[in-house]
Amino acid sequence: MPVSGDAATLALVLDLLGTFVFGLSGGTLAVRRGLDIIGVLVLSTAAALAGGMARDVLLGATPVAALADSRYLLAALVAGLAAFLGHPLVERLGKPVMVFDALGLGLFAVTGCRKALAYGMDPLPSLLLGVVTAAGGGVLRDLLVAEVPRVLRGEIYALAALLGAGVVVLGDGLGLPAAPVTLAGVGAAFLLRLVSVRRGWDAPRSPWS
Known part of the structure; x- marks a missing residue:
């Protein structure tokens, strides 16, 4: 069933922001690998849109948002151009x-x-589906530059996405307001991912591996 009102607006804004941010990650990686402008835009678009498209196909929400609303493709392409033209500035972020x-x-x-x-x-x-949406673009981005996807490297990646989605499920089950729960979920996943990289945490492995 479709959503409406403030919740729909918040979802759209966050979806477009996520599209742009993942597009930047793909475009930045492409520039580092020395790809040309087409390669940068392809990697940016793949990283930005693949996860959301997979989500919508699995939900039966067709045509998928990335194709039904040109703002998604525009956000991905703008992110790619930003990475291509402003790479030195982007790199200063560390x-x-x-x-x-x-x-x-x-x-x-x-x-x-x-x-x-x-x-x-x-x-x-x-x-x-939260994890699929979060990991899908990164998986395709890494595969296109012949890297093992982060979600398969033992890093705290899928677990961070699972935490963020879990906050949303819990908040929804408790009937809490959508906006603060949504922002808390984003923050939880983001912080866990950053802290895990900084501290070198890995996802659990089998003792037999």
């Missing part, structure tokens, strides 16, 4: 790919989960 990726992870985990809940999905599938 580890920009990781920072943008962490922020995009939190934004997409929350919006993906919230959209799934709005379409009547149960909490567990909604958590899964």
Whole structure:
């Protein structure tokens, strides 16, 4: 079932922000790898849109938002151009790919989960779709430059997305206001991802691996 009013507006704003941020992560990585302008835009677009498109296809929300609303594609392309033209400025932020990726992870985990809940999905599938939304763009971005995706490296990546989505599910179950719960979910995923990278935390591994 579709959402409306303030919740829909907040979801759209966060979805577009996540699209732009993930686009920056893809574009920045492409510039670092020495790709040309087309390569930068392709990587930016892939990183920005893949997760949301996968979410919408799985929900049956077609045509997917990234194709039905040109603002998504525009946000991805603007992010790619920003990375291409302003790379030195972006690099001054310090580890920009990781920072943008962490922020995009939190934004997409929350919006993906919230959209799934709005379409009547149960909490567990909604958590899964939050993770798919958050990780999908990063997976495709890394594969296109022949890197092992972060979600498979043992880093706290999918777990951070799961935390952000979990905050949304919990808040929704308790009937808490959508806006503060959404922002808390984004912050939780973002902070866990950043702290885990800084401290070198990894996801649990089998003792037999």
